[in-house]
Amino acid sequence: MSAKPQKLKDLINAPEILITPGVYDGFSARIVEKMGFKTATISGAGISETRLGLPDRGIVGLADNVNTCSNLADCTHLLLQADADTGYGNEVNTYYTVRAFEKAGAAALMIEDQVFPKRCGHMAGKEVIAAEDMVKKVRAAVAARKNPDFVIKARTDAAGPLGLEEAIRRLNMYAEAGADCLFADALSSERDIERVARNVPKPLSVNMGLGIRSRSTTPLISPKQLQDLGVAQVSYPRLLSAASIRGMLNAMTVFKEDLLEKGLVVDRPDLLVSFEDICDLFGLDEVDRLEKSFQ
16 A cells, blocks of 8 residues: 555645646646655646646546646655545545555545536636535535544635635535545635635645736745644645746747748757756656666
8 A cells, every 4th residue: 555645644734835847748747756756636617727728627638637636646655635626526426536546556636525517726717516515515525534643635616706705614524524625716805715714624725827827816824824724734836837938938939930930040048958958857867777777
């Protein structure tokens, strides 16, 4: 039985806030691990945008999501927290969804109480299912895990459409149903974050919207401030995807202007990492050693 879920649970329950960058592919996962982070959140938005070229509107299916999780678990030692959206159906679907992600190597799985098809938590028009129906999903998720330490994270999007008190009520219901970690999305102020954190019985996780400043309903707050407000974990789901798009746009702009329009062939190490850096990031030396061991 994997020790990763227990390690993650210990980090979530530690006094110091846990910081989890968002990952979605081999590039992002390898970079996060190289920078010394122990855990990462698999971004459903990142998967949808990079694999399908489509927005975060519940279009990614279970198979694509689980396959991405499995690939990332195979290429890094990160404690991965997967995102299963609404559980891909009712409580029975949620049960088998948990089984699939646990088998794929995740240490945690988040399900949410949005109406399917879900949408990014900072998009307008969100709706939520009845709290009692989400309780059934949480209970199913808890029953499904084979490792009792596998972390079930229950998310509510009720703060926007139904108000903060309803979000708190729901999170308490989800905690009672067995969720190990709670997530309140799109909270609108520091005061609201603190109010939720102080009124739920399990560790609270929040997102910080670096890369979606114009869309984010939640103010940007430092990890230390969040810790002081009572938050146990903070994720940055769009940091790397937004940075990668900016980097590609910058490189393609130079490529178009210098090479295609001016006919200049100029290497730009300020825009491009070297081939050696890429090989180092992805462990070419290890593959070479493996190859030589069979000679």
